[in-house]
Amino acid sequence: MVKPSDFELKLLRHLWQRGRLSARELHDASAAETRWSYSATRKTLERMVEKGLVRIEAFHGLNTYAASQSKIETLAVLASAFARDVLDLDAPLPAAAFAGSKLVSPGEIAELEALLEQLSDAAKGEDKV
Amino acid sequence: MVKPSDFELKLLRHLWQRGRLSARELHDASAAETRWSYSATRKTLERMVEKGLVRIEAFHGLNTYAASQSKIETLAVLASAFARDVLDLDAPLPAAAFAGSKLVSPGEIAELEALLEQLSDAAKGEDKV
DNA sequence: ATCCTCATGCGACGGATGTCGCATCTATGT
DNA sequence: ACATAGATGCGACATCCGTCGCATGAGGAT
Incomplete structure (x- = not known):
């Protein structure tokens, strides 16, 4: 089980609540708290996938993300x-x-x-x- | 008020308990938990001073350290x-x-x-x- | 005067993380 | 066929922190 950083946790919360989201959706939902650029959100998400915190899945070319740790x-x-x-x-x-x-x-x-x-x-x- | 990292906290605990200590004393007291070299202990201590977590004071050329946050x-x-x-x-x-x-x-x-x-x-x- | 020991100052490297931008590709409207 | 918008992959930089080593210097022993 992986220990997320504070910011990673903020993203995870949205994923737990809303299930699978695209990077854009997740960014729109979380930008108010993180005050990040879209790039920053995406990069963090990418690293969360590497760590195994999030599972990525593409639908017709669009990447979506879901928490892989409850x-x-x-x-x-x-x-x-x-x-x-x-x-x-x-x-x-x-x-x-x-x-x-x-x-x-x-x-x-x-x-x-x-x-x-x-x-x-x-x-x-x-x-x- | 400063938020220490987990390792910094380990050092702080000894300082709270024993008051002012030299780098050597602190290292000897904490090496079992940190498994650090003397250098690593000193460097961390140095950074804690910069951050304001610890106050440094020299006595006849010997540096001693005390927690500056309770x-x-x-x-x-x-x-x-x-x-x-x-x-x-x-x-x-x-x-x-x-x-x-x-x-x-x-x-x-x-x-x-x-x-x-x-x-x-x-x-x-x-x-x- | 010489040597040894220990403290000190300081530099360095690697990994994690916060933060952002650019080049490219793809679908869509005209 | 072409331009435009948005998605994607990927590179990059700064900071924090864990970790360590080296060069210099001061004090004591021989």
């Missing part, structure tokens, strides 16, 4: 990095941390928690070696 | 960036998020919350303009 997976990577690097926590972040976010429904929070625990267990395993 | 301030920047960029939260992170961390005492959590609220209010102000 919102929950992505939040899990980000949250566990925060817990480990910043808070120096062993256990995963408690669900309460996500409670106020409009990004995740209660059902998704449950899913997230499961993933987080998995990640933190995996980390412990590596430690021992 | 633990709580730093956690506040990091936590509010996480809340804003990742969780897309308007309000600051709830105290519950920090509860399990050995880095902060209950008293410090209170201090943190105050700071976080300040930061989130400031952000709203800028938004409106």
